[in-house]
Amino acid sequence: MGHHCCTKQKVKRGLWSPEEDEKLIDHIIKHGYNCWSTVPKEAGFSLTLSLSPLLTSVLFDLISDCIQMLELTFAGLQRCGKSCRLRWINYLRPDLKRGSFSAEEERTIIDVHRILGNRWAQIAKHLPGRTDNEVKNFWNSCIKKKLIAQGLDPKTHNLLASSRSINTMNNNISDELSQFGYAQSAHPAPFTISPPIKGFDKTKQYTNSLDHCSFNSSLPNVEAILPPLLNSGTLPLYDQTAEVGAISMPNFQYPQENMISEHQLLMGFEDQVINNSQAPIEFTTNGVSSSSSLDYTSMSSSSFGYQPAASGFSCLGDNAWDGGAMEALNLKQGHVEHLGQGHQMDASYATALDFDMLESAFLAAGAEFCNGSSAAMENLQWHC
DNA sequence: AATGGGGTCAACCGCTCGAAT
DNA sequence: AATTCGAGCGGTTGACCCCAT
Numbered sequence: 001m002g003h004h005c006c007t008k009q010k011v012k013r014g015l016w017s018p019e020e021d022e023k024l025i026d027h028i029i030k031h032g033y034n035c036w037s038t039v040p041k042e043a044g045f046s047l048t049l050s051l052s053p054l055l056t057s058v059l060f061d062l063i064s065d066c067i068q069m070l071e072l073t074f075a076g077l078q079r080c081g082k083s084c085r086l087r088w089i090n091y092l093r094p095d096l097k098r099g100s101f102s103a104e105e106e107r108t109i110i111d112v113h114r115i116l117g118n119r120w121a122q123i124a125k126h127l128p129g130r131t132d133n134e135v136k137n138f139w140n141s142c143i144k145k146k147l148i149a150q151g152l153d154p155k156t157h158n159l160l161a162s163s164r165s166i167n168t169m170n171n172n173i174s175d176e177l178s179q180f181g182y183a184q185s186a187h188p189a190p191f192t193i194s195p196p197i198k199g200f201d202k203t204k205q206y207t208n209s210l211d212h213c214s215f216n217s218s219l220p221n222v223e224a225i226l227p228p229l230l231n232s233g234t235l236p237l238y239d240q241t242a243e244v245g246a247i248s249m250p251n252f253q254y255p256q257e258n259m260i261s262e263h264q265l266l267m268g269f270e271d272q273v274i275n276n277s278q279a280p281i282e283f284t285t286n287g288v289s290s291s292s293s294l295d296y297t298s299m300s301s302s303s304f305g306y307q308p309a310a311s312g313f314s315c316l317g318d319n320a321w322d323g324g325a326m327e328a329l330n331l332k333q334g335h336v337e338h339l340g341q342g343h344q345m346d347a348s349y350a351t352a353l354d355f356d357m358l359e360s361a362f363l364a365a366g367a368e369f370c371n372g373s374s375a376a377m378e379n380l381q382w383h384c
Numbered sequence: 385a386a387t388g389g390g391g392t393c394a395a396c397c398g399c400t401c402g403a404a405t
Numbered sequence: 406a407a408t409t410c411g412a413g414c415g416g417t418t419g420a421c422c423c424c425a426t
Contacts, residue, residue: 086395121414137393
């Protein structure tokens with residue numbers, strides 16, 4: 001079954017010959033590539049113009065097919081436009097890098113895939129000179145297997161055998177919520193942020209950062225978002241439109257610290273927030289819009305959750321890679337004392353580097369490592 | 385040397401989305 | 406508002422290559 005664009009035509013399929021490549025390159029150099037459907041036709045275009053005015057509509061259809069066949073023969077490209085487009089984008093484009101992927105590229109793919117999932121075209125935008133097809137093939141043939149070998153689910157980047165521990169973790173959250181008077185929820189994530197997926201204009205400069213998105217919480221007294229990153233005045237921003245993986249967000253201001261102690265603070269980010277990291281976001285809770293100075297919203301890792309409690313909190317994440325380490329640093333830099341006693345962090349999926357950062361940050365914050373397997377970086381628990 | 389299995393990657397398929405009509 | 410069409414995307418296929426037997 002062929003493309004509907006070429007079902008009427010006897011188009012060639014399969015691998016491209018060097019001659020076909022040459023003809024396609026030649027055509028694109030001369031005419032550009034604004035309309036792929038015209039690529040195989042245009043070499044015979046003058047013939048079409050000279051005949052078509054003379055034909056009735058029925059006759060035109062019949063004869064134009066014949067003419068099209070002639071045109072294709074003249075052009076020497078018996079390919080449909082779709083095939084031409086693909087060949088150009090994936091193989092002939094002069095800005096393609098080719099060759100094997102570097103370790104850095106591999107890491108970028110893993111990082112971005114963790115956030116975006118199988119959105120190959122988006123991932124490829126972070127790898128200059130690479131195509132979505134290339135990235136997809138590399139993922140399927142190489143990275144996927146590496147992750148599986150490391151015991152990670154390539155879809156979720158969670159531990160393959162982690163469903164049990166995650167369920168345990170989520171149960172712990174529910175138990176703790178219940179303990180402090182919160183109704184148990186079927187959803188482990190205490191809140192969600194919904195960005196304006198439709199209607200968000202990437203080309204527009206937004207000045208008010210918190211417009212257009214909604215923040216929903218099923219829990220009471222949730223009025224603030226604590227960014228999980230460095231308390232440095234700038235917030236690393238994951239920007240899928242940039243060529244680099246992250247840029248700094250200027251003018252970031254953290255919530256007043258008394259907000260953290262006076263109000264229960266929950267934090268969780270949906271991946272979709274990251275997908276629209278430059279989208280202005282408005283947080284509204286219980287029908288009341290919060291005022292925030294966030295210019296952007298950002299995460300470097302997915303689905304991270306802060307969970308407060310009257311005498312402490314738990315920092316439980318289903319993915320604690322670099323985001324987890326960043327959270328730990330954030331704790332180190334002044335927030336721990338406002339959150340009382342009892343810190344717990346699930347670092348099941350942190351890298352070794354993350355673990356080092358976590359460890360030093362927690363130790364500096366006065367916490368002590370009390371449980372879990374540091375060798376496997378699994379179910380690590382810290383208390384202070 | 386022949387063969388078969390696994391890996392790689394170019395190309396195709398089918399679908400969605402948005403613009404044009 | 407409905408329809409058509411093209412561009413673009415992710416999933417899948419299959420040809421080709423390499424290597425072990």
